[in-house]
Amino acid sequence: MGRLRGGLVVSCQAPAGHPLRDPEVIARLAECAVLGGAAGLRVNSAADITAVRRRTGAPVIGLHKVRHGHRDVITPTAELATELAAAGADMIAVDLTPESPGPGPALIEHVHGLGLPVMADVSTLEEGLAAWDAGADVVGTTLSGYTARQLPTPPDPDLGLVEALAARGVRVAAEGRYRTEEQVRRAFGAGAWAVVVGGAITDPIAVTRRLAAATPR
Numbered sequence: 001m002g003r004l005r006g007g008l009v010v011s012c013q014a015p016a017g018h019p020l021r022d023p024e025v026i027a028r029l030a031e032c033a034v035l036g037g038a039a040g041l042r043v044n045s046a047a048d049i050t051a052v053r054r055r056t057g058a059p060v061i062g063l064h065k066v067r068h069g070h071r072d073v074i075t076p077t078a079e080l081a082t083e084l085a086a087a088g089a090d091m092i093a094v095d096l097t098p099e100s101p102g103p104g105p106a107l108i109e110h111v112h113g114l115g116l117p118v119m120a121d122v123s124t125l126e127e128g129l130a131a132w133d134a135g136a137d138v139v140g141t142t143l144s145g146y147t148a149r150q151l152p153t154p155p156d157p158d159l160g161l162v163e164a165l166a167a168r169g170v171r172v173a174a175e176g177r178y179r180t181e182e183q184v185r186r187a188f189g190a191g192a193w194a195v196v197v198g199g200a201i202t203d204p205i206a207v208t209r210r211l212a213a214a215t216p217r
């Protein structure tokens with residue numbers, strides 16, 4: 001876990017229907033991220049983790065998204081966590097918002113029982129503090145802006161949540177909508193332990209869309 005401290009974690013994911021949705025492609029994205037200096041990776045599904053593991057020994061935060069209600073929730077069951085561990089994840093991310101149908105803090109215990117640390121993905125300060133008190137090893141701001149009552153999702157990252165969690169002594173991973181070097185620096189300035197960046201690196205559709213929006217046609 002210490003290998004992630006102070007580093008950039010690259011989230012290598014592609015949703016169903018995305019042209020990059022293929023474990024080997026995800027593994028190649030992961031390899032590019034490591035060559036570019038990523039301290040770690042965040043990878044969805046046991047199949048993708050297995051493929052990534054064949055290409056790099058960089059630490060992997062594993063998760064498994066499951067559709068539930070209006071969004072995907074993150075690793076809602078102990079069985080899924082066990083599969084991620086078997087595929088080679090070094091840390092497991094779980095959704096600790098009230099929107100997840102999962103068993104909440106019992107999942108933390110389960111993952112610890114597998115011998116792995118837990119990243120608790122949360123959307124608010126209260127959820128983050130509760131997850132930390134329940135034994136989460138890292139709290140991610142991952143879900144801020146995505147729960148039903150926070151929609152529509154704001155365009156920028158929730159640096160305020162990073163700062164508030166860090167100020168209370170929580171080991172915090174800043175995640176969600178980081179797109180620029182300045183935002184990454186500000187997250188560390190706010191006390192982040194690590195910063196996770198996904199789409200700004202691994203989704204060429206989103207990157208193209210942003211730059212295309214700046215053209216006059």
Ligand SMILES: CC(=O)N[C@H](C=O)[C@@H](O)[C@H](O)[C@H](O)COP(=O)(O)O
Nearest residue numbers: 011142146176177178197198199200
């Ligand atoms: C809300 C949710 O389900 N977030 C997911 C969590 O694993 C991923 O879809 C995001 O890509 C990841 O959090 C990184 O964020 P961004 O791509 O904005 O840098």
